Amino acid sequence: MHPDRTMTMRDAIAEFVTDGATVALEGFTHLIPTAAGHEIIRQGRRDLTLVRMTADIVTDQLIAGGCVRKLVSSFVGNSTAGSLGELRRRIETGQPEPLEFEEYSHYGMICRYLAGAQRLPFHPLRSYGGSDVPSVNPAIRKVTSPYPGPGGEPEQVYVVPPVNPDVTIVHAQRADRAGNTQIWGLTGIQAEAVYAARRAIVVVEEVVDDEVIRSDPNRTAIPAHAVDAVVECPRGAHPAFVQGYYDRDGDFYRSWSHISKDPERLQRWLDEWVRGTADHAEYLAKLGEQHWAGLAVGAAWSRPVNYGRRLRQAEKGMSR
C-alpha cells in the first residue's frame, strides 16, 4: 500500500533537477544538502535559479560549477569562517560571468516560503521599512492594511511574494521509504521549503523501518505526501553537521576561504573532489574513514514519551 519513493542520488537529481529550474536547497548550518549539490555539479546542470537563505560553501561550489544563473538569498557568507570567493568574484567583478542576485532578509525569505507553502499571493512582515533593500529588489512591495493602526491612522506594511521552487532539496536524519521524514536539532525552514515546492527530494542519513517513524509521529517534520524522492546518503551533509550523527568540519569551513579565493585552485578542487568522484561514496572514500573519527559525537539520548494505547475492556481493571 505504502509507496516506495527511495531512489539513488543520481536518479533523483536527473529526474527532478532540470536545466533552468528553480531549486531550493535549505538547511541552516545544520543538515545542509551538500551531497545533492555535488551531484548537481556532476550532472552539469545549467541556468538554475538557486534559492537558499544562507548561501554558503555548497552555494559557492554550485556557482563555481557553472550551474547557477541567479541566486535568491538573505545571507551570503562562509558562516563565521570567512568569504565565499566565487560568489564575491561574480558579484564584485562579474567575472567569469555575472550572477543575478535577488536580496532579502532572513524573515523575508521565510515569508516567501510561507506564502509559497500556503498558496498565498503575498505574505506581510514588519521588516524593510526604511531599508535600501526594496530599492534594489522590486519584488518587495507595500500593502495598506484594511484595519486602522493603533492611533486610528491607515497602516502600511511590506509584503513579499510567494516562492514556489520547481524542486526543494533538504537533508534529514531519517525517513521511511514513503518519505515520512524526521528531523531533530535545528529544524529550520525545511518543512515550509518542501511544501512550497512542486517536487521535493529528501536526502537522509538513514532509511528506517516504518515502526521507527511511527513510534514518534510528532517527530515527523515532513509527511510522505509532500515527498517525491527519498535518497539514502550517509554523511551527505559534510562539511555541515547532523545532530546526533556527526559534527561540523570546522577545518573545512576555514579552508574554503583559501580554496575559493583563487579561481584556478577552486576549479582544481571541484575537479578532484566533485567532478572527479563518481558519487558521494567516492567522495567519502577520498576523505578517508580516519577523517570521521574527528567528527564523531557521543551519546545524549532523548527520554521516551508515552503515546498511550487504548486498552480493551478486560485490560482496564488491571492497568491500575
Add this chain to the structure above:
Amino acid sequence: MHPDRTMTMRDAIAEFVTDGATVALEGFTHLIPTAAGHEIIRQGRRDLTLVRMTADIVTDQLIAGGCVRKLVSSFVGNSTAGSLGELRRRIETGQPEPLEFEEYSHYGMICRYLAGAQRLPFHPLRSYGGSDVPSVNPAIRKVTSPYPGPGGEPEQVYVVPPVNPDVTIVHAQRADRAGNTQIWGLTGIQAEAVYAARRAIVVVEEVVDDEVIRSDPNRTAIPAHAVDAVVECPRGAHPAFVQGYYDRDGDFYRSWSHISKDPERLQRWLDEWVRGTADHAEYLAKLGEQHWAGLAVGAAWSRPVNYGRRLRQAEKGMSR
C-alpha cells in the same frame, strides 16, 4: 537563575483572568483546559470575551456560569456527541441573556492567532470568497495583492485581524518550573495562542525536572519566555483526553447534551460539580478513583533519538 513560575490554579486565575478580559482557551479535542475553566466559574468572573476555535463543553459551562459576554469561535458543538444546550439557548432565544457571537472558520481563527503572535496588522487567507460569514462579521475584510494574479489581473484576497488575548490558557503534558512546556500527540494551535497573548497560563499534568525537558528540546512547544504561570493539575483536561495519560470520557460527552438541554439541570450540575467543589482535586475526588480505571491507557513509548555530545579530543579515537 531559572525563574520559578509555578502557581496554584486559584492564584493563577485570580491574578491573570480579570473581569472583562479577553481570554483564549485552546486545545482541539485533546488537552482542553477544563479545570482552568471551572476555576474561572468558581471565582465568578464576568463579561469575558472567550476566544476558542472549538467551543465545546467547557465553553457551554463558562457561558452557563455567567462568565461570558462574547464568544469568538469557528465551531460551536459538542464534538460528535450532540449539542451545547446553553450556547444554543443564548443564541437562539437570547435567554437568559443574549450572547455576542463573532463567527469565523477554523483557518480564520488560526490566521488571527498567527497575526497576533507575529504582531501583524492582518493575515491573508484563501477562505471566505462568496461566503455569508463576512456579511455577519465585519472584521473579515479584503486586500488587493500588489502582485498580479495568474492571468495578470489584480488579485483580491480576504484577511483577518490579529487577536491578542489578555491571557491564553492551555493544558499540556508537562513543563519545568520555568514554563518550558512539552506537548505530544495533537499540538494544535497552542503555541500560536500563547505567543499571541499578553499573558499565558500553562496547566500541566506534571511539573518535571529540568533534565526531562532538556533531554528533548524539540519537544518543547512553548518556551519558558512566553509563559507567566505553570499550574500542576493532574487530570485537568477531563472529560477531554491527554495523549499517553488518560483517554477521552465519551460517556460524559454524551451526557452533556442531556445535562445542558435543561437550564435548571445544568445549573444544578454546576452547583454540584464546579461551584460546590473547592478545587479540581475535590472534583476528582467526587468522580472517584474507580472512574479513572475506565479511562486508563496502556504503553506505547517513543523510541529515543540521539542529540549527540561533543567529544573531547581524547575520546575521539575511541568512539569508532
Add this chain to the structure above:
Amino acid sequence: MNRESTVVTTSSELLAVVAARELADRSTVFAGIGLPTLAVALAQRTTAPGIEIVYESGVCGAHPSRLPETIADAVLITDSEAVLPMTALFGYVLQGGRIDVGLLGAAQIDRWGNLNSSVIGDWHAPKVRLPGSGGAMEVMANSREVFVVMRRHDPRSFVAELDFCTSPGPERALGDGIRPLGAGVTRVITDLGILARAGIGEPLRLVATHPGVTVEKVREATGWDLDVADELTTVEPPTAEELRLLRDEVDPDRVYLR
C-alpha cells in the same frame, strides 16, 4: 454477527460503498469521522489502495488499533506517520493544495453545491444554531474537488436558497471577486442516488439512482428543479465482498455501521 445478510443493506453501508467507489485512484482525502471513515477504509481495500486520509486534527497516515470515535481520537495518533500542528495542516496541506478530495456534510446544499452548516433561519436570530464552518469552508475552498455525503435526501436539505452560505463553491467566490482554487462539489452521494457536476458553472445533475428509486422521487425530494443527466444509470448494489469488508474488517464492532 450476521455474515450472510447481504440482502438487507443499511443506509450507512450503501453510502459508504458508493463513496468508496467514487474515491477510485485518488491519493489524498480530507475527511471527518463516521461515514467518511468507513468509505476511506473500504476504498483502501478496494478502489484506491494508496489513498491517504488526512484528518482535520493534523493526523496523517493513521494506523488506528480501533475505529476512531472523533477526528482527534487518541487511537489515530498512536502509531501514525505524522501529526502536524494546525498551522501546517490548514496552511500547507489544505490551503497548500495537497488534498485531492474533501469529504463534507451539511445541513443544507443548493444546486451549485454551496453549503450551509451555520444556522437554520436568520443568522442574527436563528431557529437552530448549528456548529458552523469548522474547517468546512477551507475544505471547500482548497480541495481539488469535494464530495458531499447526505444521509437524508429531502427538500429541507436540498434547497433552492440556503438560509446562510457557510462554505461557498467557486461560482460564489468568483462573484465575490475571489479566484477559486478548487472545483467545489463534484459529487453528492445520498440515500436516493448520486448528483454530480463537471465543474465551475455547472449545476448538480442527477446521474444515478439507487435500485428501485425513481427519478420522480428524487426530483420531489429536491428543493430545486433538478436536472437529470442524459446518461442516467442505476447504482450497482453493494457486492457481497464490499459488505464483507465493511462488516468484518472495517467496522466489526458496529461503531458507525447501522
Add this chain to the structure above:
Amino acid sequence: MNRESTVVTTSSELLAVVAARELADRSTVFAGIGLPTLAVALAQRTTAPGIEIVYESGVCGAHPSRLPETIADAVLITDSEAVLPMTALFGYVLQGGRIDVGLLGAAQIDRWGNLNSSVIGDWHAPKVRLPGSGGAMEVMANSREVFVVMRRHDPRSFVAELDFCTSPGPERALGDGIRPLGAGVTRVITDLGILARAGIGEPLRLVATHPGVTVEKVREATGWDLDVADELTTVEPPTAEELRLLRDEVDPDRVYLR
C-alpha cells in the same frame, strides 16, 4: 593560563565587560556568536542573572558543554530548553516582540544607528560584497532596543552616509511610512567608548570614553560631527572579578578572548 594578568586588558575583554554591564536587568537577548556570547555569559554571572539568550538558529535556554563556534553549533542544541522552527523564532519570538535587546554588528553605522552589512560601494557593482542582512534587519525592526558592538571605532565604519542601508532604525522606517516597533540602536560599544541615544529622533551621542581616550580622539574617529553628552563619564575599567569570570569560567580555552 595567566590568572594574574588583570593589568593588561584585551579589546575583547573590554568590550565584553562593557556590554555585560549594559545588559543589566534585561530578560531576553537576541545575539550572535563571539563577543555577544562572552558578554551574555558574563552578564549571567554578574548584572543579569535571569537573562536568556535566544539564538537566530532557534535555540532558547542553551546550556552548552563548550563555548559554541557558530549560532547553530550542535553543543547549543543538546541539553537546551527549546529548539524552535524558524517560523516561530522569527515570527513569534522576534517579530512578536519578545526580545528586550538585540545585539548586532555592522560594517557601517551612521548617527541614527542605521546599519549597513550588505555592500561597500554601489550595490549593483560593489567594491566589497558583504554577507547582507541575515536576520539583522528583523533584529533592528523588532527588538525593544539594539546594542551595537564595534571592535574598531574609525571613520570607515562610523560614517556620515551609509553606502547602503541594510537595517534601518525607526526614523528611516517612519520616513518610509512604516510604523516602527522598537527604539532602534540605543547603545554603541566600541574600543574607544560608548555612544548612546535615548530613542526615536535622537542622534547617537558620546556618553563615555575608556580611560585614556580623549573626546577629540573619538570625534576624529567618527565620520560625522559627533555630539558629546553633558554628563560624559569615563568607563570603569574591568574589575579583577569580571576578568576572572571571563578568563576562568566563560572562556578558559580562549575561543573568543584575544
